[in-house]
Amino acid sequence: xxxxxxxxxxxxxxxxxxxxxxxxxxxxxxxxxxxxxxxxxxxxxxxxxxxxxxxxxxxxxxxxxxxxxxxxxxxxxxxxxxxxxxxxxxxxxxxxxxxxxxxxxxxxxxxxxxxxxxxxxxxxxxxxxxxxxxxxxxxxxxxxxxxxxxxxxxxxxxxxxxxxxxxxxxxxxxxxxxxxxxxxxxxxx
Ligand SMILES: [Zn+2]
Numbered sequence: 001x002x003x004x005x006x007x008x009x010x011x012x013x014x015x016x017x018x019x020x021x022x023x024x025x026x027x028x029x030x031x032x033x034x035x036x037x038x039x040x041x042x043x044x045x046x047x048x049x050x051x052x053x054x055x056x057x058x059x060x061x062x063x064x065x066x067x068x069x070x071x072x073x074x075x076x077x078x079x080x081x082x083x084x085x086x087x088x089x090x091x092x093x094x095x096x097x098x099x100x101x102x103x104x105x106x107x108x109x110x111x112x113x114x115x116x117x118x119x120x121x122x123x124x125x126x127x128x129x130x131x132x133x134x135x136x137x138x139x140x141x142x143x144x145x146x147x148x149x150x151x152x153x154x155x156x157x158x159x160x161x162x163x164x165x166x167x168x169x170x171x172x173x174x175x176x177x178x179x180x181x182x183x184x185x186x187x188x189x
Contacts, residue, residue: 001040001056002048012041013076013176015052044176049073077181080173084141084184087170088115088161092150096163099151105129107160113167114138117147118186120157129158139174140185 042048046069053069091097098107101123104114108128116124118140124133132138141147147156161167177184 002042002052007043013044015040044179073180077177080176081184083173087166091161091166098160101158104158104160107162108132112160112162114158114160115141116158117144119143123157
């Protein structure tokens with residue numbers, strides 16, 4: 001839906017409708033939505049969401065959907081932003097994570113995904129993190145205090161997620177948030 005270009009399921013955002021107690025419907029977002037019923041898929045791009053909302057979403061769900069692309073984008077962005085946090089916490093709980101610059105650099109050489117605080121500073125301009133940014137193996141998320149709070153540290157500039165499936169899910173969620181709620185993930189420089 002949207003531009004009608006094909007896309008791998010893992011690259012698309014899934015939208016589903018769910019009834020609300022007052023008789024309306026809400027649009028659920030994401031592959032994790034877990035509800036039954038019709039699903040529609042859009043690329044994580046503002047243009048595609050705009051086009052999907054212009055009537056096609058209502059058509060696909062066979063009922064009127066009163067939501068603007070901006071509202072839907074914000075909802076999608078917020079949801080995926082929470083998901084990023086959940087994925088990082090899962091990685092920590094399951095010990096699929098390396099903390100700090102040295103351990104993250106080592107993990108990178110084994111294919112990990114680096115999560116860098118937006119205020120990580122010049123650290124991420126240097127190798128191997130610079131190369132990881134260029135090849136899409138480094139994402140920005142939160143700030144040092146937030147990353148630190150996940151691990152009972154005061155501050156943490158980088159961590160690396162070593163589970164390939166968690167890393168892939170993080171990359172997808174991050175692409176979605178970057179498209180629809182960039183303030184959550186933009187590096188502060
Ligand atoms: Zn599209």
